[in-house]
Amino acid sequence: MAMPQESIWDVAAPGGRFWQWLPTPTTTSILWAALALGLCWLWWKNNSQNDRPRRTQGGRKSFMPGPRPLPIIGNLHQLGELPHRTLAELSKTHGPLMFLRLGSVPFVVASSSQAAKLVLQTHDKTFAGRPVHWTAPKIIMGPTMPSVLFHQPDAYWRLARQICVSDFFSNKRMHYFQGVRMREVSNLLVSILNVALEGSKPILLREVLQAGILNIIAIMSVGKPLQRFLTVGSGSCDVDIVRSIFETKASLGLFEIGDYIPWLAWLDLQGNRKRHRQVAKNARTVLQRIVDTRRIQHGSQGNPSPQDLLDILLKAAGDPNNKDIQFDDAAVRAILLDMFVAGTDTATMTIEWALAELLQTGINFKN
Incomplete structure (x- = not known):
């Protein structure tokens, strides 16, 4: 009777005749050597694709x-x-x-x-885009990343920037919200003064500044101050949006080893992806509720003139001239999230550093 013919896999697979023939220490050494060679090859492949920028000096390449x-x-x-x-x-x-x-x-x-x-x-056009491989923005903003902060320069990105710069951050719109800013700054100063007069505890300036700036951003973006977010019932989405903003900021600031060593990304060594998905779900839910509520208000009021950023974005989403650009609810949510996440810390840190410099100047002047 003819013996069944062995395949290459039958011989070379773990436990096959080839491995049984080798002594155990040799088998272990070969496996470790193969693993080391594989890692070296992956490192070389990634570095050869993203090699150092080079320049020429006297006809010779240098780094x-x-x-x-x-x-x-x-x-x-x-x-x-x-x-x-x-x-x-x-x-x-x-x-x-x-x-x-x-x-x-x-x-x-x-x-x-x-x-x-x-x-x-x-060279701002060359450096305008951000890398598309970042893990947290892809999960939180969505696979197409309709965020102005992370989207690559294209027709959608130019439209979103035009809306933000021309229709929202314009001098006319800043003048429209000047009263809001003055009122919130006055409230901020009063709250700091009240804590200082009590003298029982130190003033956590960063937290106070964040609250004041979030108030201004909230009114300009969705028409409500932060106090309205915090004073409603615990079951309301308005409470969740405040938490979602800080959760999103924390997730986007996490270090992801897979962003820098891509061939390790699939392992999720730090276990952050589950957290990112939950943050994305919370932000998507609360922001979509706000968008839907405003759309219902527009339906009952006819076609009101834009009052805040959400009105401007919904108008752009319904503009037939933008039908070739995917400007949908995901884009509206992403841009709103951009304003809350990117606008809070930047302004807070700038004011905090300015105050620190003023204090240092005053101390040096007295000395």
Whole structure:
């Protein structure tokens, strides 16, 4: 009787005749060597696709200045707990334009006003887009990422920017909300004064500033101050939107190892994806309720003139001239979330640093 013919897999598979023939220590060594070679190949592949920017000096290729990266992790180990201070120190050694490799992702760091002008003004179109592989924005904003902050430059991105710059941040619209800003700033100063007069506890300036700025953004974006969000019943979506804003900010600020070493992304080593999906679900639910409520109000009131950002976005979504651009409810939600997430910390930190500089100036003047 003919013996069944062995396939290559029958011989080479774990437990097959080939592995049984080898001594156990040799088998283990081969497996470890294969794993090491595989990791080296993946590292080489990722780095060869995103090789360092090169320049020519005297006909010879040379690298942009920067600290030497390690295999696989690049310069990640050099960032430390305060990356902005680390980058400032490294720029003293390597110059105002410095190249880093964080994992397999190339970064060019501009550390002077002249270098920043080149990036943000002279070559702003080249640097306008953000990388599309970030994990948290993709999950929270959606796979198409209709956020102005993270979307790549295209027809939709230009329309969204035009709406924000021309129709919302214009001088006319700023003048329209001037009374709102003055009232909220007055309320902010009164709350700080009341706490100072009590003298029983320190003033957490950052929290106070965040509350005041969120009030202004909320009124300009969805027509309600933050106090209205916090004073309604616990079952209302208005309570959830405040929590969703801070959850979204926290998720977008998390470090994701898979963003910098892409071939490890599928492992989800830090286990953050479940959290991102829950944050995305909460934000999507509460913002959609606000959009639906405003759309019902528009239906009962006819076609009112835009009063806030939500009105402007809904008008753009219903404009027949934008039918070729996917400007739907997902875009409306993403842009609203942009305003809350991006507008809060930037203004808060700027005011906080300005006050710190004023205090330092006053102390130096007295001395």
